[in-house]
Amino acid sequence: MKNSLFSWLGAVAGLAGGLFLITSASADEACGLCVKQIVINSELATCFLDQYDQIAGTGKDAVVVDLSNCASRGVVEALPSPNKIQTEPDVQFMISRLQLQCLKKKLEAPGIVLDPSATIELDSCG
Numbered sequence: 630m631k632n633s634l635f636s637w638l639g640a641v642a643g644l645a646g647g648l649f650l651i652t653s654a655s656a657d658e659a660c661g662l663c664v665k666q667i668v669i670n671s672e673l674a675t676c677f678l679d680q681y682d683q684i685a686g687t688g689k690d691a692v693v694v695d696l697s698n699c700a701s702r703g704v705v706e707a708l709p710s711p712n713k714i715q716t717e718p719d720v721q722f723m724i725s726r727l728q729l730q731c732l733k734k735k736l737e738a739p740g741i742v743l744d745p746s747a748t749i750e751l752d753s754c755g
Contacts, residue, residue, distance in 0.1 A: 662723050673699055736749070
């Protein structure tokens with residue numbers, strides 16, 4: 630009887646400690662489900678920037694970005710060059726608040742080349 634009581638108390642204490650760590654984690658820390666990089670093209674970048682205020686308006690530390698309604702339909706893409714591997718753009722991803730601001734900053738940078746697609750690193754903004 631004593632062993633089951635101690636194991637139950639240990640489980641409760643562990644759960645409480647885990648919840649405390651989760652709630653006390655800094656909003657600036659990267660979330661576990663957030664992506665480190667995204668692949669994007671100019672069409673999706675324009676759509677992201679147009680929707681930025683709405684996306685940023687959510688009160689959460691982690692933000693789900695869904696650009697699936699932005700992708701054009703029925704347009705025939707140009708054939709990729711044989712010596713370059715083409716990566717499909719990401720239309721749905723989760724990023725932190727800092728990564729959201731970083732992505733906006735990088736997409737607004739003058740001279741950025743986004744076509745046919747570009748990989749944007751979200752861990753550092755500079």
